[in-house]
Amino acid sequence: MIPESSLLRQAPTWQAELALAITDPAELLAALDLGEEWLSAARAAARLFPLRVPRSYVARMRRGDPHDPLLRQVLPLDLEFESVESYTADPVGDRAALYPGGVLRKYRGRALLIATGACAVHCRYCFRRHFPYGEANASVDSFAQALAHIAADATIREVILSGGDPLTLSDRRLRAFTDALARIAHVRRLRIHTRLPIVLPARVDAGLLAWLASVRRPVVMVVHANHANEIDFVVERALRELRGIGITLLNQSVLLRGVNDSGRSLADLSEALFAAGVLPYYLHLLDRVQGAAHFEVSMARARAIMARLRERLPGYLVPRLVRERPGDLAKQPCA
Ligand SMILES: *Cc1c(COP(=O)(O)O)cnc(C)c1O
Numbered sequence: 660m661i662p663e664s665s666l667l668r669q670a671p672t673w674q675a676e677l678a679l680a681i682t683d684p685a686e687l688l689a690a691l692d693l694g695e696e697w698l699s700a701a702r703a704a705a706r707l708f709p710l711r712v713p714r715s716y717v718a719r720m721r722r723g724d725p726h727d728p729l730l731r732q733v734l735p736l737d738l739e740f741e742s743v744e745s746y747t748a749d750p751v752g753d754r755a756a757l758y759p760g761g762v763l764r765k766y767r768g769r770a771l772l773i774a775t776g777a778c779a780v781h782c783r784y785c786f787r788r789h790f791p792y793g794e795a796n797a798s799v800d801s802f803a804q805a806l807a808h809i810a811a812d813a814t815i816r817e818v819i820l821s822g823g824d825p826l827t828l829s830d831r832r833l834r835a836f837t838d839a840l841a842r843i844a845h846v847r848r849l850r851i852h853t854r855l856p857i858v859l860p861a862r863v864d865a866g867l868l869a870w871l872a873s874v875r876r877p878v879v880m881v882v883h884a885n886h887a888n889e890i891d892f893v894v895e896r897a898l899r900e901l902r903g904i905g906i907t908l909l910n911q912s913v914l915l916r917g918v919n920d921s922g923r924s925l926a927d928l929s930e931a932l933f934a935a936g937v938l939p940y941y942l943h944l945l946d947r948v949q950g951a952a953h954f955e956v957s958m959a960r961a962r963a964i965m966a967r968l969r970e971r972l973p974g975y976l977v978p979r980l981v982r983e984r985p986g987d988l989a990k991q992p993c994a
């Protein structure tokens with residue numbers, strides 16, 4: 660038997676899982692019974708943006724299928740070396756909207772914080788794959804700077820914790836931040852943009868729920884699932900627990916060629932989300948970030964997919980198709 664004192668000293672399970680994420684392309688391919696033919700490209704492209712994927716997410720992939728929709732999101736490919744005009748390192752104008760402390764200001768009433776550069780998973784299409792997190796990272800002592808920025812501007816009604824993934828931070832750090840935020844009266848809502856409940860559902864543990872329940876503002880959590888296969892019963896249970904403590908749960912997806920670019924796939928996703936207590940929010944057109952051009956779905960095809968979705972689903976299960984362009988006052992609806 661393990662003495663209780665040593666159990667108490669153990670890190671939470673999610674932190675162990677995070678640390679054990681697969682980062683070696685050879686290991687990922689072996690876990691999925693995929694041949695060596697993918698290896699050299701994966702190794703090379705992983706130097707552009709490292710491979711990172713939690714084991715519990717890999718367990719939801721089909722073995723032996725190089726086209727598995729979850730695998731496509733994380734497997735580095737030689738297509739990432741293609742340089743395509745209009746695909747840039749900063750496709751949504753983040754650098755121009757960045758304030759000290761990792762605060763991004765684009766839209767009225769909302770301040771978005773780059774709370775950390777770390778993610779549990781590295782999505783190959785990520786619009787922040789080239790973002791200079793080292794310069795912008797709010798976790799390195801700059802939460803104080805961010806809080807000062809928010810306190811000084813009474814037009815800020817909503818604070819959005821983003822990243823990277825803010826839930827890779829410890830409960831203690833998150834609580835210190837929201838305790839300080841609670842003293843700023845003009846902030847009415849806290850929003851959290853996170854992929855962790857989807858890719859590492861163990862993160863939704865007693866400590867996280869206790870922190871969220873302690874936040875003295877309504878909390879909106881926007882998770883990020885792209886395919887129904889991501890939502891197994893463990894993820895569903897985690898999402899239900901969040902709903903159970905009164906969190907408003909929304910989902911954003913990215914429309915990705917070879918992953919979810921059909922009416923049927925997205926309808927299945929909406930149904931799975933609803934069953935887990937989550938409503939679809941945004942379906943993003945791909946941001947034109949260098950190395951991700953092979954995921955692009957044309958506007959005409961995106962609109963046709965949206966038409967299929969509207970035919971199949973009740974209105975509240977149809978996400979809004981949007982695009983982000985530098986300088987716009989909001990994300991722009993496209994269909
Ligand atoms: C996307 C985004 C938001 C949130 O936009 P909503 O349309 O309210 O979801 C806020 N700030 C920044 C910088 C963003 O990129």
Ligand code: SF4
Nearest residue numbers: 778781782785823854
């Ligand atoms: S979890 Fe979000 S921020 Fe992190 S790599 Fe994926 S898309 Fe990018």
